[in-house]
Amino acid sequence: MLKLNSDEVNKAAELIKAGGTVAFPTETVYGLGADALNPFAVEKIFKAKNRPPDNPLIVHVSSKDMLRIVARDIPETAFRLMDSFWPGPLTLILKRTDVVPDITTGGLDTIAVRMPANELALAFIREAGVPIAAPSANTSGRPSPTKAEHVIKDMDGRIDALILGEDSRIGMESTVLDLTVTPPALLRPGGLSLEEIIECIGEVMTVNVSGKSPGMRYTHYSPETKLVLVEGKSSIVPAEINRLVNDYREAGLKVGVIITRESSEHIDCDAKFIIGSVNNLKEVAGRLFSGLRFLDEAEVDIGIVEGTFPEIKEGRAIMNRLRKAAGENIVYST
Numbered sequence: 658m659l660k661l662n663s664d665e666v667n668k669a670a671e672l673i674k675a676g677g678t679v680a681f682p683t684e685t686v687y688g689l690g691a692d693a694l695n696p697f698a699v700e701k702i703f704k705a706k707n708r709p710p711d712n713p714l715i716v717h718v719s720s721k722d723m724l725r726i727v728a729r730d731i732p733e734t735a736f737r738l739m740d741s742f743w744p745g746p747l748t749l750i751l752k753r754t755d756v757v758p759d760i761t762t763g764g765l766d767t768i769a770v771r772m773p774a775n776e777l778a779l780a781f782i783r784e785a786g787v788p789i790a791a792p793s794a795n796t797s798g799r800p801s802p803t804k805a806e807h808v809i810k811d812m813d814g815r816i817d818a819l820i821l822g823e824d825s826r827i828g829m830e831s832t833v834l835d836l837t838v839t840p841p842a843l844l845r846p847g848g849l850s851l852e853e854i855i856e857c858i859g860e861v862m863t864v865n866v867s868g869k870s871p872g873m874r875y876t877h878y879s880p881e882t883k884l885v886l887v888e889g890k891s892s893i894v895p896a897e898i899n900r901l902v903n904d905y906r907e908a909g910l911k912v913g914v915i916i917t918r919e920s921s922e923h924i925d926c927d928a929k930f931i932i933g934s935v936n937n938l939k940e941v942a943g944r945l946f947s948g949l950r951f952l953d954e955a956e957v958d959i960g961i962v963e964g965t966f967p968e969i970k971e972g973r974a975i976m977n978r979l980r981k982a983a984g985e986n987i988v989y990s991t
Contacts, residue, residue: 658809659818663777670784672817673698678705680794680808681781682822683773685746685830685848686801686946687808688717688791689816690781693727696758699790703760705815708797713763714790715748715831716770719782727768727788729754734858735836741857744774746827746848750835761790771831777822793830794819800878800949800982803828807950828943829974838862846974848942878982880960882913882952886979888964889989891935895920897989898961902926905959913957915948917941920963928955932963938971945975949982 661669669679673690676698680689689705691698693716703710718724721739724731728751735749753768762768770788773779782789793801795811802808803825812819832847834854842862843851855861885901887894898914902925905912913928917935930951933940952960964979964986966972980986 658813658816660809661818661820663820663822666777666781666784666820669781669818669820670786673785673787673789676701677817678702679781680812680816680819681778681791682805682820682825683717683775683778683791684826685773686803686825686828687794687805687822688715688773688778688789689794689808689812690717690789690791692785693761693788693790694756694758695787696760699758699760701816702790702792705812706792706795706797708792710760711763712792712797713765713769714761714792716757716761716768717778717782717789717791718770718772719779720772723782723788724770724772727754727757728752728770732836734841737858738834738836738854739772742849742853743772744779745772746774746829746831747771747854748831748833748845748847750833750837750844752837767835767837769833775822775826777820781820798879800880800946801830803943803946807946826943827939828946829971829978832974834861846977848971848974850970851973852970878946878949878978879984880949880952880982882957882960883985884949884952884960884962884983885985885987886962886964886983887987887989888976891917891920891965893989894963894965895923897987898924898963901961901987910958911956913952913955913960915952915960915962917963917965920965926961928952928957930955935965938966938975941966942971942975945978 748771832849833845835842
């Protein structure tokens with residue numbers, strides 16, 4: 658895998674034009690890009706990630722003119738959202754044009770499109786001159802990469818190049834909103850909150866899962882280490898986590914814990930990752946995937962993660978990712 662600096666975007670663009678694969682930084686997570694209009698190039702993404710072929714990809718554009726290459730019958734609501742939140746962590750589901758190959762959309766007649774809020778990513782797309790299909794640059798099912806080192810660990814030897822950039826600012830994948838239905842439907846919570854979208858366009862349906870949304874059909878975000886999510890009130894969960902830690906230790910297991918700053922002093926375990934403050938959901942979202950990868954790096958036998966985040970704003974996306982990553986979920990309702 659060729660490692661390119663930020664001033665070598667032209668080399669990355671040439672690889673895309675030649676049908677290659679290039680990982681690149683965005684504000685959400687690092688993406689693994691190929692020419693969205695070249696089915697042979699897109700197929701390389703699926704092979705590199707070991708991604709199921711019916712799992713559609715997000716297509717990244719650098720302008721509204723480029724959007725019109727891949728999307729048709731764009732509703733007025735889309736332009737309102739684009740004016741408010743693009744570039745940014747919002748993916749829109751729209752009707753696709755005939756030039757988009759089936760492999761890019763998982764055979765659907767819709768397409769997922771966004772404009773990343775990262776100058777390096779935008780420069781790369783502009784230089785390539787084509788829409789870039791780009792899921793997260795990790796092995797399918799693993800925690801998404803928010804640092805270049807995460808991409809190197811998962812993708813070295815599998816892809817052509819990586820553009821080295823800064824850590825992802827948001828650290829959480831984009832929000833996915835379906836505009837082919839009325840009212841629009843939230844298919845995946847992410848870096849843009851549902852509350853902000855509603856303020857912009859009004860009523861939004863919320864659904865649990867949809868085949869139209871990239872990253873929602875299969876297990877996602879899971880570390881290799883078995884993960885147990887403990888949900889409930891912050892007044893209860895830390896004590897229950899300690900009880901679980903003691904039980905696992907008595908069984909001879911090494912235990913890692915992903916915990917908030919407020920609860921950390923109460924936890925005794927073999928390896929600890931402080932994910933941030935329960936009062937700062939942006940911080941938690943930005944550190945979530947690093948925390949999941951920490952469990953594997955710490956070589957623990959089992960991981961436990963605190964799930965006390967309110968399901969509003971970023972908390973909705975945090976709990977969504979934790980529930981999908983966990984192999985076991987324990988809920989304390991009182």
